[in-house]
Amino acid sequence: MHSPRTAYWFLAPALILYLAFVAVPIAQVVGYSFFSWDSGQLDQFVGFANFARLGTDSVFWAALWHNAVWVVLTLAFPLLAGLLLSAILAERRPNTVRALAAIYFIPRTIPLVVAGIIWGWIYNPIFGLLNYGLDILGLGQFAHAWLAEESTALFSLNVVGAWTFFGFCVVIYLAAIQSIDPSLYEAADIDGAGWGAKFRDITVPLLRNSTLFLGLYAAIEAMRFFDLIWVTTQGGPGYATEVLTTHVYKTFFLVGDFGYAAVLSVVLLVIVLSLASLSFWLLRSR
Amino acid sequence: MKRIAVVATIGLSATQVAAETVVTQWDQFSQAGITAAGPAMDELIQTCAPALGGAEILRTVAPSIGIRDSYRLAVAAGKTPDLAYTWPAASVLSGYARTGALAPLDEYYAEYGWEHVNDFYRGRNSYDGSLYGVPMEQDLMGVYYNEALFEEHGIAVPTTYDEFVAAANAFKEAGVVPIAFGNRDRWPATNTFSLILGLTAGKQVEEDVFFRDTPWTNEAFLQAATVFQDWAEDGWFPRGFNGVGYDEANALFLSGRAAMTITGTWVIQDMIRGSDNIALGVFMLPPIADGVAPGTMWGEGSQWQLSASADEATREAAAAYLDCLVSDESQRVWVQKGYTVPIGTTPEELAEWGAHPVVHSFFEQGLATPESNFYDLHTTLPESVTQVLYPELQRLAGGDTTPEEFLQAMQSAWEAAVANGDRWIP
Numbered sequence: 001m002h003s004p005r006t007a008y009w010f011l012a013p014a015l016i017l018y019l020a021f022v023a024v025p026i027a028q029v030v031g032y033s034f035f036s037w038d039s040g041q042l043d044q045f046v047g048f049a050n051f052a053r054l055g056t057d058s059v060f061w062a063a064l065w066h067n068a069v070w071v072v073l074t075l076a077f078p079l080l081a082g083l084l085l086s087a088i089l090a091e092r093r094p095n096t097v098r099a100l101a102a103i104y105f106i107p108r109t110i111p112l113v114v115a116g117i118i119w120g121w122i123y124n125p126i127f128g129l130l131n132y133g134l135d136i137l138g139l140g141q142f143a144h145a146w147l148a149e150e151s152t153a154l155f156s157l158n159v160v161g162a163w164t165f166f167g168f169c170v171v172i173y174l175a176a177i178q179s180i181d182p183s184l185y186e187a188a189d190i191d192g193a194g195w196g197a198k199f200r201d202i203t204v205p206l207l208r209n210s211t212l213f214l215g216l217y218a219a220i221e222a223m224r225f226f227d228l229i230w231v232t233t234q235g236g237p238g239y240a241t242e243v244l245t246t247h248v249y250k251t252f253f254l255v256g257d258f259g260y261a262a263v264l265s266v267v268l269l270v271i272v273l274s275l276a277s278l279s280f281w282l283l284r285s286r
Numbered sequence: 287m288k289r290i291a292v293v294a295t296i297g298l299s300a301t302q303v304a305a306e307t308v309v310t311q312w313d314q315f316s317q318a319g320i321t322a323a324g325p326a327m328d329e330l331i332q333t334c335a336p337a338l339g340g341a342e343i344l345r346t347v348a349p350s351i352g353i354r355d356s357y358r359l360a361v362a363a364g365k366t367p368d369l370a371y372t373w374p375a376a377s378v379l380s381g382y383a384r385t386g387a388l389a390p391l392d393e394y395y396a397e398y399g400w401e402h403v404n405d406f407y408r409g410r411n412s413y414d415g416s417l418y419g420v421p422m423e424q425d426l427m428g429v430y431y432n433e434a435l436f437e438e439h440g441i442a443v444p445t446t447y448d449e450f451v452a453a454a455n456a457f458k459e460a461g462v463v464p465i466a467f468g469n470r471d472r473w474p475a476t477n478t479f480s481l482i483l484g485l486t487a488g489k490q491v492e493e494d495v496f497f498r499d500t501p502w503t504n505e506a507f508l509q510a511a512t513v514f515q516d517w518a519e520d521g522w523f524p525r526g527f528n529g530v531g532y533d534e535a536n537a538l539f540l541s542g543r544a545a546m547t548i549t550g551t552w553v554i555q556d557m558i559r560g561s562d563n564i565a566l567g568v569f570m571l572p573p574i575a576d577g578v579a580p581g582t583m584w585g586e587g588s589q590w591q592l593s594a595s596a597d598e599a600t601r602e603a604a605a606a607y608l609d610c611l612v613s614d615e616s617q618r619v620w621v622q623k624g625y626t627v628p629i630g631t632t633p634e635e636l637a638e639w640g641a642h643p644v645v646h647s648f649f650e651q652g653l654a655t656p657e658s659n660f661y662d663l664h665t666t667l668p669e670s671v672t673q674v675l676y677p678e679l680q681r682l683a684g685g686d687t688t689p690e691e692f693l694q695a696m697q698s699a700w701e702a703a704v705a706n707g708d709r710w711i712p
Contacts, residue, residue, distance in 0.1 A: 040362035125526020145526020235526040238681035262344035
């Protein structure tokens, strides 16, 4: 038998790395939030004055709202589409399942920066494929400057986010469906249940953990994403696609207000950690 | 940054600095795009090496748009490069001067003269009575136009604002985009609006706002904001201009699908290179409001600045090298190899050195009004105000806010910046 102290020795390397690259930087950011900065240089201790600015920062509240909308839209569309597609796909032949799952998963492998560039071209108001397609179909009156109008920009970007995420949902759901005991479906068939009834009463309830995982994963990702917005709209037009991460970036890198940027980062960190904790607790409790 | 310790004896002149001295240099002179003066910089590093007195240049090229952000991080990390060519001057430069990150350059101005830097540029590179930057490039705003399209539609180059309005409307009627304008990158509208503002309010009113207590919500600024919004609402810009990139807008113009584009000399080399399919011309936008003098927006592009943390030998070497970079002899290299026109270069010199006719025309017109040339907003305002200006101009042009609301938002940001001590006054 080894003493507990021996275990700590084995844990030490990982713990030191964690402290050096996670705990200390977080503590540093928290510390920065209590100071004012001038042109990138530490100025003076200001207590909670930087935090008090949150209340009157309309861009912060707009960004928070956009993050919340993004979470809801992500939960509404990619998850639902992924669930339905995987349920349909699961009944096909194994080769078909493998091929289609791979195809659906391809957008997930594309970096968001690249996805942003691709969709930036699709949405481009001058030479964009989407408006061109609408014109060809005689639907030119529905053409928009998709990313350049406040009314369409956030939703249009969310479509890109959904495009990159739904394939991931399909793969996760597919794996979960294939682990469901086939005898449940056979029993339902004997009872005369149709596809809809089996989906509603067997598939959906038994995918609860997967749905929970995907939902919380999507929510956390929705708070963290940055690259897609930055390469397409930089938070514009106006503040229409501003999210917390772009607000942090602008405040830190462009304005040089390191103290307030640290406050925004702390808020973002608290939200993401809360979601992660909720996720951990819910998944552990089942 | 400083890799090698300086061993020069205190009091030695720049030409006697020991060979161990390394001057770290950050600049933005790349081989293409905005400020594509890389070939000139490469040559001048060789040419000016003797001025270093044995010291060496350790050069880093950073993207022109991003260099200001990289520089701020370097300052924050205590790694300020010894010599940097970055932007903007005015508020941002004075912020670094105020916090002691930059070395004052008064003694070098006295030693080397640098008389080509006029009072306007000296003011933009000063803080609290001392000079902290040596501006080099001369940036002007103007209207690039497609001569063939103007001729085809029987439109003469406008000499009054009414003629400009008539020309833009005529192109619109003819199905030609009047002004190739793309503002996805957020900053191009700032330049366009700066030009409109200067030609509507004039330099004096601008200075009353920037340096004194006149609010942004004054009548002249309101007229300028209204004009800018009218340009957008009248369909002078391409569809979805807030979703069109700056480069895409330039490409639209160079492809012959737009009659004009309003931008600066910082992209003149790309305009010339890309103008194979069009006949490129330049004119200055005429005054918009009655009683306002002709002029254009001008600035220094970027400026050379020295780190306060550099030791004396390094600063001496860097200043001597800088004197070479901005010398009369080097001006010609910047023009011929870098398509960049240094401050102090005359139109006559441009003609003598064989500058492209468009370059000559642009600077001849832009430099004809030195007394009334005015300010570029996003290199003049504090960064906190600029970051409000960018989105608010998108909203103004997009019709999502009124001119009054736009100016009120600017006034609020301005008051906060002034209260924070961020305002620059020359």
